[in-house]
Each structure stands twice: as structure tokens, then as C-alpha cells.
Amino acid sequence: MSIILLTDEQKSELIRLTETAPQLLVNRARLILAYAEGKPTMHAASEAGISRGRARYWKRQFLALGMEIFSQELPSDSEHDQPVTLTKAQQKKQSPKVKNELPQQDGGLQLGIPYPKPRPSIGIEPDDTLAIAGRKVWLYHFALMVSHEQGTLLGDDEEELHDMRVATRRMRSAYDIFGPAFDAKVTKRYLQGLRKVGKVLGTVRDMDVILANGMSYRKGLEEVKVSGFEPLLTEWRHQIEKRRIKLTRHLQGEAYQNFKYNFNLFLQQPEEPNTSMVTEEGINSRLRDSVPILIYSRFAAVRAYESVLPKASIDQLHALRIDFKKFRYTLEFFREILGDNVSQIISELKKLQDHLGELHDAVVSCDLIKGFLINWDKNQADLPISERLNPEPIVDYLAYLYSERYRLTSTFPGMWKQFNRPEFRQNIAQAISML
Numbered sequence: 001m002s003i004i005l006l007t008d009e010q011k012s013e014l015i016r017l018t019e020t021a022p023q024l025l026v027n028r029a030r031l032i033l034a035y036a037e038g039k040p041t042m043h044a045a046s047e048a049g050i051s052r053g054r055a056r057y058w059k060r061q062f063l064a065l066g067m068e069i070f071s072q073e074l075p076s077d078s079e080h081d082q083p084v085t086l087t088k089a090q091q092k093k094q095s096p097k098v099k100n101e102l103p104q105q106d107g108g109l110q111l112g113i114p115y116p117k118p119r120p121s122i123g124i125e126p127d128d129t130l131a132i133a134g135r136k137v138w139l140y141h142f143a144l145m146v147s148h149e150q151g152t153l154l155g156d157d158e159e160e161l162h163d164m165r166v167a168t169r170r171m172r173s174a175y176d177i178f179g180p181a182f183d184a185k186v187t188k189r190y191l192q193g194l195r196k197v198g199k200v201l202g203t204v205r206d207m208d209v210i211l212a213n214g215m216s217y218r219k220g221l222e223e224v225k226v227s228g229f230e231p232l233l234t235e236w237r238h239q240i241e242k243r244r245i246k247l248t249r250h251l252q253g254e255a256y257q258n259f260k261y262n263f264n265l266f267l268q269q270p271e272e273p274n275t276s277m278v279t280e281e282g283i284n285s286r287l288r289d290s291v292p293i294l295i296y297s298r299f300a301a302v303r304a305y306e307s308v309l310p311k312a313s314i315d316q317l318h319a320l321r322i323d324f325k326k327f328r329y330t331l332e333f334f335r336e337i338l339g340d341n342v343s344q345i346i347s348e349l350k351k352l353q354d355h356l357g358e359l360h361d362a363v364v365s366c367d368l369i370k371g372f373l374i375n376w377d378k379n380q381a382d383l384p385i386s387e388r389l390n391p392e393p394i395v396d397y398l399a400y401l402y403s404e405r406y407r408l409t410s411t412f413p414g415m416w417k418q419f420n421r422p423e424f425r426q427n428i429a430q431a432i433s434m435l
Helices: 008-020 024-035 041-048 051-070 087-093 130-148 149-154 158-180 183-216 223-251 254-268 287-307 313-332 342-374 376-381 392-419 422-432
Strands: none
Touching: 008 024, 008 051, 008 376, 024 041, 024 051, 041 051, 051 149, 051 223, 130 149, 130 158, 130 254, 130 287, 149 158, 158 183, 158 313, 183 223, 183 254, 183 342, 183 392, 223 254, 223 342, 223 392, 287 313, 287 422, 313 342, 313 392, 342 376, 342 392, 342 422
């Protein structure tokens, strides 16, 4: 649903803006009024004279900030309509109170470091210590996360959100590898920040994928069945919109800004590594010595599932998918210092991970549809009999997804056999031998 609820006072003010305000404010006021009338984004954007992406963005801004999105001067070009710039009074009320965890410079000036820009490679070296390598890996993916933040807020391109989420995932996975090289009390705060932003990104991205799969299925339906299938997609769009609002609030909130600011300082102002990672002889092991252990421990975690695979549950297959992902990420972190055949290994792991990912999406979609159908009769009973819809297309989609669950589950043992072949183990050994 696209509807926005307005008070009488808000509606009157919006109508006044359409008659007296600058053109950009006029467009924005028309947009909110159109949403309040229950018009879908396509129609609301058309009436406002802006793109659908910008329409969705300003809807989320209105839900987060209310009438404050009309309270400041705006740029002259509607093509580049930017997020609002709050007045000084509003900034004092709205802006995050960033807590700097590092010492201040002489004169009490706060130590500020620009956020990093994406770089072509991580820059790992075989003689790096675990602490040095950890900062390089985190900094590389932190730069990617920050670079996709604005695109995620705008919401015009779903891949922006996907890429930002992937960057947070990789940083969280890297914590398991590099975290022991640092003071746990310090890095724990950053891990918590990564988990929080990863959660709000994930709830939106997961539903984006489920909606995209549903829309792809709809393309193959007969025209007579489309109207009966649309309520499911409408409900999923509504769920995505609510989750995007939470995502927007989090990314603009104090907790996230504090995390981002201080994590940047931590990554670019190195502290001493954890002395527990140093041997009694005072030696902090190099990657060429520790990477083989890290890789084989991930490999062992995956192969441990072999005994349960013949009767594996859906939950066990999902856990295996997560361990495949961790194994793959570990190889990607150290790709630059491993043999050339590591790319082939990573490619094979991605196929296995994607296969189990499709299975997980099918399982989650089935659960969502079953929940939707439980409320179907109640929702339909509130409509005139002539307007009630046949749930058959939705039930058919549920049956299709159960069939996909069976196909993906039954074909996985063959993929596992391919993964578990001697040649795969030999490729790993060869990649590591380059250290």
C-alpha cells in the first residue's frame, strides 16, 4: 500500500504549498497529497513530476521527518533533488551526538579522519601480521559500505542496498578471523554496530529478493489469474516499505553515525595488537604461517556436514550454506597471496552457496505465503461478494515453491559429491602452497 495518513492541518498546509511555494516544494507537496489519496507510486510520481525512485525516497523522508521536509530552501534543479538540509535549530535536535573514543588533538580539537574511498584491492601481503591484515580487510570493505550508503538511502537501485549489505557481511565474517588479534573490549563495539546495520539491511534485501521472485513468477501467469495473485505482491511491497523506513531511520540515526565515525578512527589510527597473539618469543605470526590453518579450519567446518547430509533437515542445510559462505569469504580475503586456482575454488563454492540460497528463499517464501493465506478469508469477508478474489493463483505459487524446495534439496547431494572430490582438495593445497 502507498497511502499516507495526514492530519487536517497537514493537508491544508500541503495544499497551500502547492499554490504558493517554489516549484520543487510544489512537486513534493503534490507527491505527499497523492500518496494520502492512496495512489500508487507510479501515479503519485507522475502527478508530482518526479521519478519513482525520488518519490519513494521522499515518502520515506516524510514518514521519518514529517512536514520538516518542506521547511528549508532547496536546490534549483529538480533532477538533483537532495535530502533536506535542516536549519540550525533542527540540526541541534536531529543531528547525532558523535562520541569520539580517541584522544583529542592539542587545543581540544576533535580528531577527524575522512571516510575511505573504495580501492581496487585489499593489499594483503604474505608477511603481514594478522592485525595488519585485519585492518586492511576491514578498511577495504568499510569503504565499500560507506560508498553505497547514499544509494541505499535513495532507494533508486536495489543493488546499492545489496552491495552495502555484502560489505557488512564480509566485515562481520572477517571478525571471526582477525578479531583475536585485537582487544576484544574494543572490537566488540564495532561488531555490534555491524550486526545492527546488517540486520536492517538484511530485512529489506531478503524481501526484495522474495518480491522479485514473485514478480518473475507472475509473468508466466494467464491474464485471468494475475488479479488473484496481485494481493500477495502488494502485501510484500507494503512489508518492504515499512522495513525501508526502519532502515532509513537507522542510517540517519545517532547509533549508526557513532559506530561509523569511531570504526573509521579505529581502522585508520592503528592501536597495538592484542599481546595474546604474540608468542613467548615475541613473534607475531605472519599470514604465510597462519593462513593455511585458517583456510583448513573453514574447510573442515564444511566437511563436517557429510555425516548428516543423507538425512539433513532444512535447518541443517541452511547452516551449511552459512559455513560455505564463511569458507568462501576467507579465501576471498587472502586471494591476493594464494595461487591462481583460488578463483576456481571460490567459483565452485559460490555455486553451492547460491543453490542453498535459493532453497532458503523458497522456504521463507512458503512460510510467508502460509501466513498470508491464514488472513485471506478474514480480509476477503470484509469485501462485497462481487469484489472477492479467488486465492487459487497464490495457492498455486505455494505449490510451485514446495516443488522448488524438493528439487533443490534432492539435487544437492550430487553437488556435494562434486565438491567433495579429491581434485578439490588438491586445488586448495596448491593454492596454499604459494605462501
